[in-house]
Amino acid sequence: MDPNNNYGNDPPNRNRVPGKGAAIASLILGIVSLVFWFLSYSAFLSIVCGMAGLILASIAKKKGFTGDIRLAGFVLSLLGLVGGVLVFIACIGCAGVFSFALATFYAY
Amino acid sequence: MFPYIHLFGKNIPMYSLMAFTGLLFAVGYILLRYKKSGLSRDDSFFAFIYGAAGALAGAKLLSIFTMLPQIIRNLDLLQTDPELFFQVFLYAGFVFYGGLYGALLGVWIYARHWKLAFFDFMDPLLPTVPIIHAWGRIGCFFMGCCYGIPVDAPWGVYFARSEIAPTDVALLPVQLYESAGVFVLAAVLIVLQYRHIQKRMQLAVYLLGYGVMRFVLEFFRYDAYRGFIGLLSISQVISVLTVIWGMALLIGQGLHVGRAEIRE
Numbered sequence: 184m185d186p187n188n189n190y191g192n193d194p195p196n197r198n199r200v201p202g203k204g205a206a207i208a209s210l211i212l213g214i215v216s217l218v219f220w221f222l223s224y225s226a227f228l229s230i231v232c233g234m235a236g237l238i239l240a241s242i243a244k245k246k247g248f249t250g251d252i253r254l255a256g257f258v259l260s261l262l263g264l265v266g267g268v269l270v271f272i273a274c275i276g277c278a279g280v281f282s283f284a285l286a287t288f289y290a291y
Numbered sequence: 292m293f294p295y296i297h298l299f300g301k302n303i304p305m306y307s308l309m310a311f312t313g314l315l316f317a318v319g320y321i322l323l324r325y326k327k328s329g330l331s332r333d334d335s336f337f338a339f340i341y342g343a344a345g346a347l348a349g350a351k352l353l354s355i356f357t358m359l360p361q362i363i364r365n366l367d368l369l370q371t372d373p374e375l376f377f378q379v380f381l382y383a384g385f386v387f388y389g390g391l392y393g394a395l396l397g398v399w400i401y402a403r404h405w406k407l408a409f410f411d412f413m414d415p416l417l418p419t420v421p422i423i424h425a426w427g428r429i430g431c432f433f434m435g436c437c438y439g440i441p442v443d444a445p446w447g448v449y450f451a452r453s454e455i456a457p458t459d460v461a462l463l464p465v466q467l468y469e470s471a472g473v474f475v476l477a478a479v480l481i482v483l484q485y486r487h488i489q490k491r492m493q494l495a496v497y498l499l500g501y502g503v504m505r506f507v508l509e510f511f512r513y514d515a516y517r518g519f520i521g522l523l524s525i526s527q528v529i530s531v532l533t534v535i536w537g538m539a540l541l542i543g544q545g546l547h548v549g550r551a552e553i554r555e
Contacts, residue, residue, distance in 0.1 A: 269303055
């Protein structure tokens with residue numbers, strides 16, 4: 184038996200384009216990050232999804248995929264991220280100041 | 292101060308607005324600098340994105356670590372009021388040092404993934420850290436967080452509208468001191484980059500400069516909810532480790548140069 188011949192069981196050639204999957208994922212995450220921005224307290228998820236979308240868009244481009252899907256994913260992720268950052272109450276450098284103020288009511 | 296401004300029907304925290312302003316300046320600096328640094332625009336920005344993601348994750352993780360006792364005490368909130376639990380422990384609270392090391396790790400991951408040299412990214416990315424940080428500290432001042440010790444002096448500030456700081460006593464505006472110090476550090480790094488100083492040295496200067504500055508400034512802070520290890524705050528302990536790393540980089544660079552001179 185020829186080990187190289189698997190009798191037509193090869194997966195069909197899908198003309199895989201390097202980076203296209205990452206670009207599509209980036210687009211989806213960009214849309215999701217924008218949706219989260221409009222829901223209260225989910226701006227944090229906007230930031231997370233926006234970041235992940237930007238990373239995937241960058242991976243897509245580094246792999247050589249420069250189609251419109253990647254650009255749309257990049258732009259939407261960036262918008263979601265910026266919106267999330269602006270709305271999200273965060274304070275780098277002061278660990279848990281908001282948290283502690285609230286937590287003291289619930290801790291003993 | 293002014294914790295929020297009302298824009299587009301939403302209360303926008305001044306902290307976020309200041310951090311965003313810092314982000315714009317950081318992006319502007321990368322655009323100005325990337326060609327001279329020898330990196331491509333894509334690599335500069337993509338590494339910046341990785342660094343930003345790492346900063347967010349690192350700042351949150353260290354915050355969770357410092358709040359661990361409170362989180363454990365309030366675990367029952369997860370069942371009774373999960374929204375409040377996440378609001379209190381997930382959505383709020385970030386620690387700068389976690390962000391710094393998270394950012395460095397993010398850039399390292401990017402460099403390793405695409406087989407590039409980690410230290411090459413110090414130029415142009417390193418000054419963006421103090422640029423964003425300095426603006427963020429101004430945001431802290433507006434929010435009234437990260438406040439200083441009470442002072443009976445003309446420069447003491449009443450944070451009358453703050454939801455965080457004590458409102459009935461004048462406090463040292465230590466946020467502005469740190470902001471000024473970090474702006475100076477950013478300027479020094481930019482000068483070093485334009486003078487093409489070795490990239491490991493640039494990182495060493497930043498680690499030593501900020502480590503010492505933060506260690507000293509912690510003595511003037513009054514927000515006691517930051518976690519302590521013995522007499523030192525967690526940030527002071529990390530400052531000591533940061534300074535040790537900075538010195539190790541300096542010594543390593545000195546030895547490297549010394550060996551090169553002996554060979555010649």
